[in-house]
Amino acid sequence: MSALRDLAVKVGWTRLVLIGFLALLWLGAATSTELDLTVLFTDCLTRAAMNGVLVLALVPAVRAGVGLNFGLPLGIVCGLLGSVILMDAGLRGPACFWASIAFGGALGAIAGFFYARLLERVKGDEMMVGIYVGFSAVAGASILWLLLPTHNPEPIWPLGGKGLRNTLVLDGYFKHVLDGFAAVPFGRGTIPTGLLLFWGLLCWVLAVFLRTRLGLGLSAAGANPRFAESSGIDVRRMRTVGVVLSTTLAAVGIVVFSQSYGFVQLYKAPLLMAFPTVAALLIGGASVRVATIQHVVVGTLLFQSVLTTSLPLVNELVVKGEQSSELSNIPEIARLIISNGIILYALTRKEQA
Amino acid sequence: MPAPALALTDIKKQYFGNAVLKGVSLEVGVGEIHALVGENGAGKSTLMNILFGMPVIRETGGYEGTIRLGGDVIDPRTPSDAMARGVGMVHQEFMLLPGFSITENIKLNRERTRPNLISRGLRPLLRSRAASLESLDMATMRSDTRAALKQIGMSLDEMLPVAGLPVGHMQFIEIAREVDKENARLLVFDEPTAVLTETEADDLLRTMRMLAAQGIAILFITHRLDEVMTVADRITVLRDGEVVARVDRKDATVPRLAELMIGRALPEGERSRPKRTLSDEVILSVRGLEVEMPGEEVRGVDLEVRRGEILGLAGLAGQGKIGIANGLMGLYPARGQVTWKGEPFPLGHPREALRRGLAFVSEDRRQVGLLLDEAIERNIAASALEARGMFLRGPFARSNGALALYDQKAARLHAKAQIEALDIRCRGPQEAVRRLSGGNQQKVCLARALTLDPELLFVSEPTRGIDVGAKDRVLNLLIDANRNEGKTIVLTSSELLELRRVCDRIAVIDAGRVAGVLPPDAPDVEFGLLFAGERV
Numbered sequence: 001m002s003a004l005r006d007l008a009v010k011v012g013w014t015r016l017v018l019i020g021f022l023a024l025l026w027l028g029a030a031t032s033t034e035l036d037l038t039v040l041f042t043d044c045l046t047r048a049a050m051n052g053v054l055v056l057a058l059v060p061a062v063r064a065g066v067g068l069n070f071g072l073p074l075g076i077v078c079g080l081l082g083s084v085i086l087m088d089a090g091l092r093g094p095a096c097f098w099a100s101i102a103f104g105g106a107l108g109a110i111a112g113f114f115y116a117r118l119l120e121r122v123k124g125d126e127m128m129v130g131i132y133v134g135f136s137a138v139a140g141a142s143i144l145w146l147l148l149p150t151h152n153p154e155p156i157w158p159l160g161g162k163g164l165r166n167t168l169v170l171d172g173y174f175k176h177v178l179d180g181f182a183a184v185p186f187g188r189g190t191i192p193t194g195l196l197l198f199w200g201l202l203c204w205v206l207a208v209f210l211r212t213r214l215g216l217g218l219s220a221a222g223a224n225p226r227f228a229e230s231s232g233i234d235v236r237r238m239r240t241v242g243v244v245l246s247t248t249l250a251a252v253g254i255v256v257f258s259q260s261y262g263f264v265q266l267y268k269a270p271l272l273m274a275f276p277t278v279a280a281l282l283i284g285g286a287s288v289r290v291a292t293i294q295h296v297v298v299g300t301l302l303f304q305s306v307l308t309t310s311l312p313l314v315n316e317l318v319v320k321g322e323q324s325s326e327l328s329n330i331p332e333i334a335r336l337i338i339s340n341g342i343i344l345y346a347l348t349r350k351e352q353a
Numbered sequence: 354m355p356a357p358a359l360a361l362t363d364i365k366k367q368y369f370g371n372a373v374l375k376g377v378s379l380e381v382g383v384g385e386i387h388a389l390v391g392e393n394g395a396g397k398s399t400l401m402n403i404l405f406g407m408p409v410i411r412e413t414g415g416y417e418g419t420i421r422l423g424g425d426v427i428d429p430r431t432p433s434d435a436m437a438r439g440v441g442m443v444h445q446e447f448m449l450l451p452g453f454s455i456t457e458n459i460k461l462n463r464e465r466t467r468p469n470l471i472s473r474g475l476r477p478l479l480r481s482r483a484a485s486l487e488s489l490d491m492a493t494m495r496s497d498t499r500a501a502l503k504q505i506g507m508s509l510d511e512m513l514p515v516a517g518l519p520v521g522h523m524q525f526i527e528i529a530r531e532v533d534k535e536n537a538r539l540l541v542f543d544e545p546t547a548v549l550t551e552t553e554a555d556d557l558l559r560t561m562r563m564l565a566a567q568g569i570a571i572l573f574i575t576h577r578l579d580e581v582m583t584v585a586d587r588i589t590v591l592r593d594g595e596v597v598a599r600v601d602r603k604d605a606t607v608p609r610l611a612e613l614m615i616g617r618a619l620p621e622g623e624r625s626r627p628k629r630t631l632s633d634e635v636i637l638s639v640r641g642l643e644v645e646m647p648g649e650e651v652r653g654v655d656l657e658v659r660r661g662e663i664l665g666l667a668g669l670a671g672q673g674k675i676g677i678a679n680g681l682m683g684l685y686p687a688r689g690q691v692t693w694k695g696e697p698f699p700l701g702h703p704r705e706a707l708r709r710g711l712a713f714v715s716e717d718r719r720q721v722g723l724l725l726d727e728a729i730e731r732n733i734a735a736s737a738l739e740a741r742g743m744f745l746r747g748p749f750a751r752s753n754g755a756l757a758l759y760d761q762k763a764a765r766l767h768a769k770a771q772i773e774a775l776d777i778r779c780r781g782p783q784e785a786v787r788r789l790s791g792g793n794q795q796k797v798c799l800a801r802a803l804t805l806d807p808e809l810l811f812v813s814e815p816t817r818g819i820d821v822g823a824k825d826r827v828l829n830l831l832i833d834a835n836r837n838e839g840k841t842i843v844l845t846s847s848e849l850l851e852l853r854r855v856c857d858r859i860a861v862i863d864a865g866r867v868a869g870v871l872p873p874d875a876p877d878v879e880f881g882l883l884f885a886g887e888r889v
Binding site: 227 | 682684703704705706707708713715717720721722723724725726727731735736738739740742745747749753754755756757758759761
């Protein structure tokens, strides 16, 4: 019992319970004849890595003392805009991907700068204001998607011919540029080596950044602004750096997400993206004031694994054998309940740092 | 002889084994103005907390002794309990609702009401709670308010909103509220003149006398001895939780009270510290310094710091001594002419201050002085890393660039040396600062400042909240830094005794200005007078 308690203190009850739940799901999946564990496993890896950069994007803002960046959709919209413009310009393949990352990231940095200026005026309420900034960015972008003077006929609404489609298919553009790089077959699934490497690389770069003078200053400004000030650190500048980095990484993150998913989703898709991202980070053991790369990796893996595994399993348990079409909604409902439950838990929880 | 309005007998109180009241007895007669004077930390606030039944008293184990109010023993358990028994309090900070009118403020929660249709109709259902649905009897409330205002000699429109009234008026509204309570027997004034102008203060004192003439007993807490001499009938002097004197006003003089308030024998041998000849070189010169630090405003300080000395800044809380170092280091908005080693010195730039060879150990150890959840090594390195480019490595280290890497090895090595040198008790340089005791945290703050290798070191309240043994060690560290490394030190402290132990000169700050500069062995009377707002 005391061993369990020690473990719980070390790993945290949240993660222990989630790991237990995940183990249960896997056990269920193992007994099923329809589900393939290797596919499930690689799916979990893929889902985690494709969301991973977005989760990582939260870290600089938390470190700088701005809290959880619920304004993530602002950066996401920038990334999407970058992709859309370069696709329209006729770029294809890896070139389109890397250019999208560079261009989207640059747009994100610019947007992040103004976002930081705004947050400076609402000190103390950054998270609430961030939610609305995210919503506004998505709404503003929706108008943009309609009005953008695109030349490439592919992404335009098939009927009516005005404005971009809801979902742009990336086949032929940059679908699986990373996922496909040095991919290793694993049973019936595939391990997305390139995607994992890219996520790992960004984690490493951010970790190194946090150990530079700028990174230390950023963390000090977040941990104790008055201490930072008395040590000669420009707290305002540090908060700006944190928000710009966060928004830039969000732009990069959505491009990575899209290449893995195979689609660019416009309009309302980015609206609620901040919530599962924040939940993943919190599940990893982070708080409003403390976030490390380890929290990102652990949190994303756990959160996405639970979601990825539960859906097919519920499908298998409930829907199999039933012909009724109403029941086919149940897996989706279960997934929503689980994911929103985790989000609600993560947001309301107060864990000791 | 009638029973006194208030009689405290042998009140004792300790916080965590630390005795703050050691048997205090006090009597306030009906219609008497009784002054309670003492330094910060003498036990005045604790005594009032007991009288008002503040929860903090019960949470920390209650008190001993008895309180009699008009002859009845009371044991107030909550502030409302105390109020119900006729103890009124005029707060130092106003407890008024700005958007409400004077009448509403005075009558808040004691409203005069008339039954109406709804309250009558619901009475069978709600019983006594139906009273909360009754209509306000505005006419009666207004006439009550007018009467209360008149009682303290004020004529104001009782329907004016409180927001926008001059500060002095707000104080009077607080008093009117207490007076309006029907059973008001004892009023406590806690440093009521602190925020008032001189004329307002005079009005207040006149009002106090008026109230006393009407038979209300007044307990007047202050450190302004001239005010005491103006209004008090009797005076009790509190020092270190004990009553050191009880005098009638006619037997009291300001110097005598000042001496009683401060007077404390220095330990043997301390007085005999040989006088040092100080350098004549003025390293820092300050003219007309004003600092906007809430609660510790500085309003025009002129000061000269000589190379190699330890200058003490003394004074009571709220008088501005804390603001001086904070203003010079750029942590609060400041104005004034400052010359550092013969050159003009910019205010408002903490980084520039650090670069030019100043360093600061903040009075607020936990909020400003430390990154509580970070390791000792990181805390010690933090300022030097930022301002001096120390503990950096990698390709950008030379240029002190933003992307230079933190050299943890160097920081650890340095931290180990500091832990050794300052005798910081810890489990190693990687331990989080939060886990350390107050004294050891203070040493970490000191190590961080010394790592900057400053020429002038500001140290504020270095011994606040740390135990006695640690106090000595911290003070000795300061003396070492001064004697062995030639650091000039400006030491700000609320503990005069400690300043007198280590300083070469002591400047007493009062009302945001320098009241006077004294040698550490000056007589108690002189310190007491400066503390009490008198000029020597």
